Amino acid sequence: MPELTNKDRMKIPRHHMPEQEPEVRIKNFNEVNYGYTIQLAQEEAERCIRCKKPVCIDGCPVAVKIPDFIKLIAEGKFKEAADLLKEDNALPAICGRVCPQEDQCEKVCVLAKKGEPVAIGHLERFVADWERETIGYRVPEMKPKTGKKVAIVGGGPAGLSCAKDLIVMGHDVTVFEALHEIGGVLIYGIPEFRLPKEIVRSEVDYLRMLGVEFRTNYVIGLTETVDELMQRYDAVFIGVGAGLPYFLNIPGENLMGVYSANEFLTRVNLMKAYKFPEADTPIMDLRGKDVAVFGGGNTAMDAVRTAIRLGAKRGMIIYRRTEAEMPARIEEIKHAKEEGVEFIFLCAPLEFFGDDDGWVRAVKVQKMELGEPDASGRRKPIPIEGAVDVIPIDAAVIAIGNGSNPIISKTTPDLKVNKWGNIIVDPETMKTSKKGVFAGGDIVTGGATVILAMGAGRKAAKAIDEYLKNTDVW
Amino acid sequence: MNKIIEARFIAPDIKLFRIEAPKIAEKRKPGQFVVVRVDELGERIPLTIADSNAKEGSVTIIVQGVGKTTKHLNMLEAGDYIQDIVGPLGKPSEIENYGVAVSIGGGVGTAIAYPTAKALKEAGNYVIGIIGGRTKEFVILEEEMKQFCDELYPTTDDGSYGYHGFVTHKLQELLDQGRKVDFVLAIGPIPMMKAVADVTRPYGIKTVVSLNPIMVDATGMCGGCRVTVDGKTFFACVDGPEFDAHKVDFENLTKRNRMYLPHERQALDEFICKIELISKKLEKQDA
Numbered sequence A: 001m002p003e004l005t006n007k008d009r010m011k012i013p014r015h016h017m018p019e020q021e022p023e024v025r026i027k028n029f030n031e032v033n034y035g036y037t038i039q040l041a042q043e044e045a046e047r048c049i050r051c052k053k054p055v056c057i058d059g060c061p062v063a064v065k066i067p068d069f070i071k072l073i074a075e076g077k078f079k080e081a082a083d084l085l086k087e088d089n090a091l092p093a094i095c096g097r098v099c100p101q102e103d104q105c106e107k108v109c110v111l112a113k114k115g116e117p118v119a120i121g122h123l124e125r126f127v128a129d130w131e132r133e134t135i136g137y138r139v140p141e142m143k144p145k146t147g148k149k150v151a152i153v154g155g156g157p158a159g160l161s162c163a164k165d166l167i168v169m170g171h172d173v174t175v176f177e178a179l180h181e182i183g184g185v186l187i188y189g190i191p192e193f194r195l196p197k198e199i200v201r202s203e204v205d206y207l208r209m210l211g212v213e214f215r216t217n218y219v220i221g222l223t224e225t226v227d228e229l230m231q232r233y234d235a236v237f238i239g240v241g242a243g244l245p246y247f248l249n250i251p252g253e254n255l256m257g258v259y260s261a262n263e264f265l266t267r268v269n270l271m272k273a274y275k276f277p278e279a280d281t282p283i284m285d286l287r288g289k290d291v292a293v294f295g296g297g298n299t300a301m302d303a304v305r306t307a308i309r310l311g312a313k314r315g316m317i318i319y320r321r322t323e324a325e326m327p328a329r330i331e332e333i334k335h336a337k338e339e340g341v342e343f344i345f346l347c348a349p350l351e352f353f354g355d356d357d358g359w360v361r362a363v364k365v366q367k368m369e370l371g372e373p374d375a376s377g378r379r380k381p382i383p384i385e386g387a388v389d390v391i392p393i394d395a396a397v398i399a400i401g402n403g404s405n406p407i408i409s410k411t412t413p414d415l416k417v418n419k420w421g422n423i424i425v426d427p428e429t430m431k432t433s434k435k436g437v438f439a440g441g442d443i444v445t446g447g448a449t450v451i452l453a454m455g456a457g458r459k460a461a462k463a464i465d466e467y468l469k470n471t472d473v474w
Numbered sequence B: 001m002n003k004i005i006e007a008r009f010i011a012p013d014i015k016l017f018r019i020e021a022p023k024i025a026e027k028r029k030p031g032q033f034v035v036v037r038v039d040e041l042g043e044r045i046p047l048t049i050a051d052s053n054a055k056e057g058s059v060t061i062i063v064q065g066v067g068k069t070t071k072h073l074n075m076l077e078a079g080d081y082i083q084d085i086v087g088p089l090g091k092p093s094e095i096e097n098y099g100v101a102v103s104i105g106g107g108v109g110t111a112i113a114y115p116t117a118k119a120l121k122e123a124g125n126y127v128i129g130i131i132g133g134r135t136k137e138f139v140i141l142e143e144e145m146k147q148f149c150d151e152l153y154p155t156t157d158d159g160s161y162g163y164h165g166f167v168t169h170k171l172q173e174l175l176d177q178g179r180k181v182d183f184v185l186a187i188g189p190i191p192m193m194k195a196v197a198d199v200t201r202p203y204g205i206k207t208v209v210s211l212n213p214i215m216v217d218a219t220g221m222c223g224g225c226r227v228t229v230d231g232k233t234f235f236a237c238v239d240g241p242e243f244d245a246h247k248v249d250f251e252n253l254t255k256r257n258r259m260y261l262p263h264e265r266q267a268l269d270e271f272i273c274k275i276e277l278i279s280k281k282l283e284k285q286d287a
Ligand SMILES: Cc1cc2nc3c(=O)[nH]c(=O)nc-3n(C[C@H](O)[C@H](O)[C@H](O)COP(=O)(O)OP(=O)(O)OC[C@H]3O[C@@H](n4cnc5c(N)ncnc54)[C@H](O)[C@@H]3O)c2cc1C
Pocket: A098, A099, A100, A153, A154, A155, A156, A157, A158, A159, A176, A177, A178, A179, A182, A183, A184, A185, A186, A189, A190, A218, A219, A220, A221, A239, A240, A241, A242, A243, A265, A298, A299, A300, A302, A329, A405, A407, A408, A440, A441, A442, A443, A447, A448, A449, A450, A451, A453
């Protein structure tokens, strides 16, 4: 093929990801997106105009060398593309699927100014899937063993990426996880139809192959404290996530049928309630029911689409602001709409009403209008006086965010936290107030993204490696 | 995977297990619990730690076979393994020298009352134990309780053993006799705990109950275990499981615990069917 000019490249329309039809996919939990074929991936890769100053790299929180890996795809050098990608991103198969690309790399892509950006996320996913399915994960060059031991608390993206870098650097690494399965939100929160658990498991198996040890069913703070870990390990990394669900604190919230998104999604994903009775954990029977989900983020989209797959007749997103302010990934909103989810904007819940048996039956909502932008830059919703509505529902899922779980901070008094319970760290090194203890991910930032958690884990790994060379300096 | 060291029935459908779990054994305090998963597709169920042996590295749990998971557990024997055990979870009991402490256990609740009774005694209290069962066979841990109770009253609903009546009747009788009581701990079925709270309320006796809402993670991550106490919401797995009995909204707890009744029935029926099928097959094989 002759070398394309930039003009040629810009004429190629973005290649859409093949996916399951909405009518079909609402009846199963299989992944919605099928992924690019080799041909689609190479054609999409040709769209990249290989900017001299690739702004997309600045848009990526971990600075993936985007134009270079895309060029390798265009050239059919998938193995090399995978190697390059992994230099910066420890979990590309996952980030390619769940990163909010439209706010990051694809947002600043030059093509986005005139048309559609290069499908960077889809390409990243393609390379990672190709590697896993075709040649398998390879063992990288491992540094000689240092004899130092690091404990990682929490098996989410922050902990996993930290573990991966540290083991390659030659340290012994043990991951302590409270739940019975490794993966954090990737396992218990994000549903199968968006991120197949097989992928998370193969990432974990890969780390195991590299020599990382995993101890599940181990709650740091309860089974063993951070101080006790410090006696057995040379350094500790805390990546315990933002795992404390916020509730609305309105009357009727403890009625039957009202779930936190964490509970709803954990029952279905981690505990596989969608396979009940083959799996023992139940979820309420939603067939033919009206389900309201409160919130506008990825968690809310995941919950409402899960409800639809469990047979809900009406799946509603009830959100205080409008579509423009919703923090969810655009693709999730699009998929939700295709799947028949109803969006009720500018409404805030006031009270749940139940029947005599204690089941939720309706929600009273306050209608809102948008006012001036608030601190986050989003326009603030203001109640319209007297404008209330009552919506009949059979189940409700609260997806308004998570705070930090106090188990670690309560049992580690010299670990400094801010007023929200987030661990305070030096942003460059992820060092905490406690010598030898590092932290990163949602427990530091509050609920954020997989890629930020992963980036923090890697930053910490680098600093831990430095620290282990001379533990006298903190 | 954790090994079962000992397994024996101590009453009909109530089985005691000693399970290998050295870290938990080292750490646990009275009032805390573990979460157990029987197998790969099993649910996570909370069970109070009845006892532990740090030297041996074991914890003791006592299980009443009521649903699929507990019946399945109760089919396991010494030498078998359970998939997962995690803990110790929840806040330990607040043990002080209150003076005269009454420890009340209803049915399998006695297994939970027992470690706390022991701790109350060790803290210097005069401990009165009231342990109830439907009939004689359901009065459990009498010998164990005796060691730590200054007075122990077994009660049965049908009068087949000990005091004839509910545990609350015995408690009321003690109070009617003018006995001084400074602290009451009651653990058992919800109606029993509510009844105890009603008995002690007029006397203003500090009364604590251990709540058993449905749990999933039991580390404060899901909020499924939320209970209403004094009009406020708490997560029983991390804020409890013990709460001020006079402030607990028992009605809400009762209702929430019924949320999955149809599922529980279905799971149990299918489990029993499966077991019958297997045993029939085995019989055929034998023949
Ligand atoms: C439903 C949902 C959907 C999301 N969708 C997206 C998305 O599409 N894109 C995106 O970028 N981000 C998304 N996010 C956010 C993203 O998942 C998180 O930002 C990210 O997982 C944070 O990683 P982490 O490693 O800090 O924590 P987590 O993933 O929360 O992992 C923490 C782990 O630590 C364990 N743990 C907690 N306490 C202890 C303890 N005391 N001892 C031992 N282990 C402990 C937990 O069990 C957990 O496994 C979503 C979040 C949710 C809830």
